[in-house]
Amino acid sequence: xxxxxxxxxxxxxxxxxxxxxxxxxxxxxxxxxxxxxxxxxxxxxxxxxxxxxxxxxxxxxxxxxxxxxxxxxxxxxxxxxxxxxxxxxxxxxxxxxxxxxxxxxxxxxxxxxxxxxxxxxxxxxxxxxxxxxxxxxxxxxxxxxxxxxxxxxxxxxxxxxxxxxxxxxxxxxxxxxxxxxxxxxxxxxxxxxxxxxxxxxxxxxxxxxxxxxxxxxxxxxxxxxxxxxxxxxxxxxxxxxxxxxxxxxxxxxxxxxxxxxxxxxxxxxxxxxxxxxxxxxxxxxxxxxxxxxxxxxxxxxxxxxxxxxxxxxxxxxxxxxxxxxxxxxxxxxxxxxxxxxxxxxxxxxxxxxxxxxxxxxxxxxxxxxxxxxxxxxxxxxxxxxxxxxxxxxxxxxxxxxxxxxxxxxxxxxxxxxxxxxxxxxxxxxxxxxxxxxxxxxxxxxxxxxxx
Numbered sequence: 373x374x375x376x377x378x379x380x381x382x383x384x385x386x387x388x389x390x391x392x393x394x395x396x397x398x399x400x401x402x403x404x405x406x407x408x409x410x411x412x413x414x415x416x417x418x419x420x421x422x423x424x425x426x427x428x429x430x431x432x433x434x435x436x437x438x439x440x441x442x443x444x445x446x447x448x449x450x451x452x453x454x455x456x457x458x459x460x461x462x463x464x465x466x467x468x469x470x471x472x473x474x475x476x477x478x479x480x481x482x483x484x485x486x487x488x489x490x491x492x493x494x495x496x497x498x499x500x501x502x503x504x505x506x507x508x509x510x511x512x513x514x515x516x517x518x519x520x521x522x523x524x525x526x527x528x529x530x531x532x533x534x535x536x537x538x539x540x541x542x543x544x545x546x547x548x549x550x551x552x553x554x555x556x557x558x559x560x561x562x563x564x565x566x567x568x569x570x571x572x573x574x575x576x577x578x579x580x581x582x583x584x585x586x587x588x589x590x591x592x593x594x595x596x597x598x599x600x601x602x603x604x605x606x607x608x609x610x611x612x613x614x615x616x617x618x619x620x621x622x623x624x625x626x627x628x629x630x631x632x633x634x635x636x637x638x639x640x641x642x643x644x645x646x647x648x649x650x651x652x653x654x655x656x657x658x659x660x661x662x663x664x665x666x667x668x669x670x671x672x673x674x675x676x677x678x679x680x681x682x683x684x685x686x687x688x689x690x691x692x693x694x695x696x697x698x699x700x701x702x703x704x705x706x707x708x709x710x711x712x713x714x715x716x717x718x719x720x721x722x723x724x725x726x727x728x729x730x731x732x733x734x735x736x737x738x739x740x741x742x743x744x745x746x747x748x749x750x751x752x753x754x755x756x757x758x759x760x761x762x763x764x765x766x767x768x769x770x771x772x773x774x775x776x777x778x779x780x781x782x783x784x785x786x787x788x789x790x791x792x793x794x795x796x797x798x799x800x801x802x803x804x805x806x807x808x809x810x811x812x813x814x815x816x817x818x819x820x821x822x823x
Contacts, residue, residue: 403716415671430531430585436593437524440464445514462646466498469596475605497579517569525557531585591661594634601632614660670726718742
């Protein structure tokens, strides 16, 4: 009878201990979530700094055009013979477009946050064929040649540092603000081509050079029938973005050079259209360019590492619990909690140090501080130097595993799944011979006595 009572008490104490440890683990998800929110808040602060610098320097630049816009009249009448007139626009893209750019990056600081900006010198050249509106059977008298314009799109005209002139068939024309009659570009510049009707040339050479300020990235829209774009820079971490990759690129410690060759066959809009068929609405779909990568990815890495926080807490608590099972020592739930909080503070240290010194130094510093703290505390509560060192070694292996996992891209899921499987296998192997019904945890920290 007494044996049955003892067995029941042992099972009861084991169940209570397990339940409370489980509740504690889920409770520690709260500080983990709070740290995760803090990471998001700091990342949002970085984005606000980027926005502030954009407002004063210039945002990411996208160069679209040039294109020629020629208005024309469309007339019709109703049943009462009342005549109506509407002004439409016709759009013509260049036959050839050649862009050379030299991009000089700069780092701007706002407090502890840094943002990459750039100055770029653009040299744009190309050729237009003479616009022909007869393809739409528009009467010559309805074409408004005197209001013809050439328009280029710039996503942020605040980045223009000086006056800009267009070389047009050996004549020089100053650009004006705004996109003129262009319905497909929100921001940009234009020039008036009022002499287009009297010119007899069958093609027109054009070119211009400008200096722009920008931020983060620069993109180009391949409006030419044939497009060649070259970008040179001293930046060593470029990312090629958009619909087309460069046909040739070279990245060295001194910078990079990239070259694109894009045909009109690879985009979704034609060489000419009018505002009645709206074919120019897909211009941005074919953009391509370069993004200047700044190694400020510690926010993403910290967020990814927090996702494994519950695993660290679970495994650490499992080790403590097994120490209780195999040894007469009994731990209080507050001792479990303090160790769990120390594991959570690791991520706070990681974030705060990474903002100042980078992710690698932050990870190493936070790991050493956390392992030393928990190992030293374990020596006292476990009353065993050997067991404390075993726990410290386990934490070092876990943090090393997490570091490798954070730097993997294509194999992160595979490596993570295999790691979890191996950890579970090790725990199952260690506990394979335990008779859980015979485990006696009656002297738990839930019992308080005067002794």
